[in-house]
Amino acid sequence: MSARAESARAGLVEHTIRPLAVGTGRLRDGAVAMGWAEVQKLRHDHLDIFTRSVQPLLWLFIFGTALQRNRTLSGGFHDYRAYLVPGIMAQAALFIAIFFGLGVIWERDVGQLQRLLATPIPRLGIVLGKATGAGIRAFVQGLVLLIVVAVTALSIRWNVLDIVGVFVLLLLGTAGFACLSMILASLVRTRERFMGIGQLVVMPLFFASSALYPIAIMPAWLQVVARVNPLSYEVHGMRELLLGISAGGWLWLDFLVVGSFFAVAAIVAAKTYPRAIL
Amino acid sequence: MTQLAAVEEQRSTVLVDRLVVRFGDVEAVRGISFAIDEGEVFGLLGPNGAGKTTAIRVLTTLLRPTEGRAFVAGHDVVDEGLAVRQAIGYVPQAISIDGALTARENLEFYGRVTGVPRRERRERIDQAVEAMALGSFLDRLGRTLSGGMLRRLEIATAVLKRPEVLFLDEPTVGLDPTARRVVWDRLELLREEAGTTMLVTTHQMEEAERQCDRIAIMDLGEIAALGTARRLREQFDAESLEDVFTAATGGRLEEGGSFRDVRASRKRTSRLG
DSSP states (O other), rough: OOOOHHHHHHHHHHHHHHHHHHHHHHHHHHHHEEEEEHHHHHTTTTHHHHHHHHHHHIIIIIHHTTTTOOOTTTTTOOHHHHHHHHHHHHHHHHHHHTTHHHHHHHHHHTTTHHHHHHHSSSHHHHHHHHHHHHHHHHHHHHHHHHHHHHHHTTTOOOOOHHHHHHHHHHHHHHHHHHHHHHHHHHHOOOOHHHHHHHHHEEEHHHHHSSSSOOGSOOOOHHHHHHHTTTTHHHHHHHHHHHHHHSSSOOOHHHHHHHHHHHHHHOOHHHOOOHGGGO | OOOHHHHHHHOOOEEEEEEEEEEEEEEEEEEEEEEEEETOOEEEEEOOOOOOOOOOHHHTTOOOOSEEEEEEEEEEETTTHHHHHHHHHEEESSHHHHHHHSSSHHHHHHHHHHTHHHHHHHHHHHHHHHHHOOOTTTTTGGOOOHHHHHHHHHHHHHHHOOEEEEESSSTTOOHHHHHHHHHHHHHHHHHHHHHEEEEEOSSSSEEEHHHEEEEEEEEEEEEEEEHHHHHHHHHHTTTSSSHHHHHTTTTTOOOOOOOHHHHHHHHHHHOOO
């Protein structure tokens, strides 16, 4: 190859790779900066994470204890409270994530959103940063729950790799639902309306999933809904990792569905999120 | 683009050419054109609902124009949005500081998201802290700061990266004269050090007259008057800029602004004041 052609080729490669590298760098920097800000906020308001942890513990130790002997609800597993742990962990994270959109509306009202959208962070970076923030809160809350589970000696498997897998699924799922929440926030004008829509979304997602009971005991039409609900796959995967039980299906499929849900929701949110300022 | 606009693009830092923004049937900006030279402080005045904030939103890439074109730092706001956002700083009308973070963390956060290089970030933050006199409340949460502290902090976060063009939407609203002086001194310093071009909206006429090299008065989405304060006074045969404003806008009582805007504006004034 001639020197000129070599140089032209190098130029082309530089032209192609550099913007990609710069874009990826900005995406990473934006997401890291927003995740960092979320950690600082948690540090200033650490009481919040504990007050938020009360609700899942009530589900686990009151609802779970009341139905402890019901083998149908636990799909035959001997301890319904242990069976509930993945579902409650995912549910608590879902609540954090779905109401994350409220923050977007608040940020729009106070001017932070406009400011953020005028920075060089790509829109996808802002969305990923917000999703990371929701993921960090879900992670801390999940950790608190697991500590309580350990102290109360509920029968789950304590394998490091499995626990890591549980948190990966939890983070992916929470990030996906946080993106869904941002999409909803970009479509509504007021916080009051968002609260209504949030409830409308969160309840069917929660009850039409395998969080509280196996999909198999649902009527056929509800099973169809549960099978297209990403929360079912998140809980199914977490349950397989924490308890070693599966209601059929594959663990890799759970990761694939939850990961794909996050990817699609993030891309759609990046398109719709800037509309929130209109 | 007109031939004049093409010539202007060569030397202007901000160029707006026959810009139109419509929201359904409402035409918020009706074919405005103006150019801002490098290092100039340009004041955009007008009653509420005149289209000032809409125009700024187009220039900061937050809103796509319906017609016309605009260039900031040599980049098209529609086709090269990212390049525009890299070149600008923006302080919106509403409070943009994160109340759940401390003043120091807000500086660090905006340093990160506006792309201030990591090795220079610490030094730039220290300089901004000193220039805007933020030292006494650096470790206080944003939500506990007074109006003057908030505005100074916001300006500090916006100038960290020494932007080519700085958009300030009512930067001194709710500030007392001393705090206003501090803000303008810092902006003057920025202009001297980095040659930053500034577009400022304000309702303070004497401030516009003192600080802005040129002024445009917008009314009903159009530019009703444009020039230096002195030139405008001569043109309208007026004693003060306030008289020019009244004459250019027809002396009507304000009809602009939605319920949401008014509510947000009153909340903001109460918070800052």
